[in-house]
Amino acid sequence: MPDPEVVMAGSEAEAVAAFGDGSGVTVIGGGTVVTPLLTHGALWPETVLMLQRAGLGGIADSVVDGVVDGIADGIADGIADGGTLEIGAAATLAAVAAVAPEPLASAARIPDYEIRGQATLGGNLMIGGDLQTALVAMGARVRSAGAGGERVGPVAEFVAAPWGRLVLSVEVPRPRAGVFVQQRRRHSHTHPVLTVAVARWADGGVHVAVGSLAPRAPAVACPSVENALAGGAGPREAAAKVVEDVSPEDDPLASAWYRRRALPVLVARALEQLEPAPKGGHMNVPEVGT
């Protein structure tokens, strides 16, 4: 097989042109996932597109000196009065963790300093990583290129079918408060067993998203929980509804049975941290793998 053609894009336009419709192209943002596949011959693409010099690593804040510069139309139903962040696809998780509001900051704080400094937001979205759960709860929108040209759409739709798209940037509304809770095994580099993100908005509404329900499963919103909260339910009562919104699966990290049992506990814990309730107490998460 011939060596892959390597394209080091010098701008967003160059990256989009080199990506085309994505066929035969492997994109390297940070390279933390793709590099071992290349090294071990598990991946041998026609073209490798590198984004490190494409100018996609910036993070722009619409709030400067306390003044909201502008809110993109339709973001999260217009409830984001805290402004937005526009985060470039090649921004590292370390950069995201340093400036993003919760729950995104905690989701980006994956437990490995070196990987955080190299892995990117765009790459994390493409592999179904930890960040998508927070981004779904925050009503983020993904700007991407590919067949049919540039497109901007809700992150929940993007992560459900990311193939053939090149992430360019992610627009993240800033909620009033947010909490990210996850259940992990004791190894820095495994996917989480479960992730939960909750965000409270200026109008008092709460968005809830859960992820890691199965290998590479996209994060999903939890309307049953949100509706229960809107109807006056407490954190634990509302969290119990989460099983109506998800279909967990078995994988080597945990069984579907475990996930169904642990998920309401984690959702309740996140909601209680979001707005500490006097009724809330410590809730034990059952052991993984039982």
Next chain:
Amino acid sequence: MNLIVNGRSHTTTAGPLMTLLYVLREELGLTGAKAGCQHGSCGACTVLVDGEPRRSCLALVGTLDGASITTVEALGEPSHLSDVQVAFNEHYAAQCGFCTPGMLLAATALIKRKGGPVERDEVVEALGGHYCRCTGYVKILDAVVAASRGERLGHMAPPTLEVRGVEP
């Protein structure tokens, strides 16, 4: 592609999809960075890229043109160890030694970032991606905290470098 490795300029003949680990070990003979898991999971290949700890097994040559690389070979010498190396020696923080180069570089970068004493939880955070299969973690934490405080026990002689099996 041109790299500055331990202060010396090196023009690599490796292609853009080869790793920095390959260039260091196979082209330059710098075997301090260990080829462990080669998936970015174990930390044994960690070097400093422009002063920041990075996995050399995950760093593609094509992304490193002009970068400054520091490997464990440049941290100190047997007769003049760096502060972190002295602390590892005094606190018995190296057993088989396979993880030690990566630990040393990540710890050196942490102490430089902090610019003063570091707490144990900061060391845990900074070294969270480094595995010691001898499980010598407590001694490693002791050593990094001591090095950050400039503490020297002074009970250990500097190690001597003994080369065996090499024909004159």
